[in-house]
Amino acid sequence: MKLKSLKLILAAAVLSFSTAPAFSAGSSVPLQDAQVNLDNKLSLARGAKFYANYCMGCHSLKFSRYNRVAADIGLEEEDIKSIIFTRNEDNEINKTGALMENTIPTKDAARWFGTAPPDLSLIARSRGGGDWIYSYMKSFYRDDSRPFGVNNTVFENVGMPHVLLELQGMQELEVHDDGKGHVTKTLKLVEPGKMSVAEYDQVARDLTNFLVYVAEPAQLHRTFYGVLTLLFLFVLFIFSYLLKKEFWKDIH
Template sequence: MKKFIASVMFALSASLLVSGAAVASGDSVHLESANVDIHNTPSLQRGAKYFVNYCMGCHALSYSRYNRIATDLGLTEDQVIKNLIFTRNADGEPENAGALMKNAISQKDSAEWFGAPPPDLSLVGRSRGSDWIYSYMKAFYADPSRPMGVNNTVFPNVGMPHVLWELQGLQEKHCTKEGEGDHAVEHCELKLVKPGSMSAPEYDQVVRDLTNFLTYVGEPAKLHRIGYGVFVLLFLGLFAVFAYFLKKEYWKDVH
């Protein structure tokens, strides 16, 4: 028993050290608050639209099905087929609403073209978090030294192109140093040098909707889990009242 407790304590300590290191490694990156709300159905619908139009050419959501998203987002299967499904199955026929949300690009081709296959984004909302996704999509800037012509302050040397540049425009990174020698501190900021088709607030909303959708996809059950929890707590509260009066009735003759 002592050995079991010791092994459990060691595992917990190790996990805390790993999580602490992960937090420490992200201290140098400032993340903006995404302020997403997965219960905002119009936002989720817009996010799904942006994802299939701008992201799904390379990235898949292979743990999600179109009809599950249709149900959760208040869409009909016909709406999903007409507006969200652009891929075809092995027979060359359009995918049906019950299909997994896979893209058409092969892993082999994408690895050859981009150096590595684009990751599946089914769980990015859970692994990275909403704030990371939101900040990442706003942090692209022009960098001629990179293969795609852009870099990212949140994910340095990223191999992904800025697929939303037409909406946001192009940014440049400007840095200044304060202090001298070993005490010098570099401050960098991104400045918009070529406006896109949207204003800054409009683009922020696009990124927030996209982030909201990816957050929902990472854990679809969260939409209903909180509601279930409220009902369970109400039931336990009501049961506690009946249990208390039952206890009083049972023990009144004893006391």
């Protein structure tokens, strides 16, 4: 009887964990599922290009080198060269072995945006996975009281401008209050951008995929090494068993 009730409690606990929607810190907005898929190399490659074009002006990835990223996600030499905009001390465009640094000086950036744009190498880990990043990229809305005319439901009073405005278009916030203290926030696209909603979702997903990969590049190879290790242990087991038989054969 006791065991049965214990099992029930455990089952309830597991269920409540798995069905509870994830919420962004300090906000009542549920996060959206980024459907991170690191096997999708095309998505990673698109994400890297979007990142170089739209984000790297402000955000560095200071633990990554262009050539390592290229090799990991299958970008061609030419592709990787086309996304290098930073220059070395001799004012030449950096080589593919360079670190992925940003182009604006941190001091100026801190003055312009109120906060320096952080390095995003580990953002997927510090924000607990891709869902936060994905939701953040989709949650900018018009707010004329903010310096850049936008706010974000996932990151309130954010210092970052909506850099993908031309792609996504402008959203507006609609707040519904049911009078019982339950407030829901929804975003409505009021001025469409160059892309359809589905196309923009894909951009946000590609960027998220890329940032999840960057936060731990070894993820791409981890399963391979896991299988290799299991195979090794299996072979070792056969030899250990044979050895054991050999050692014990006179005793039985």
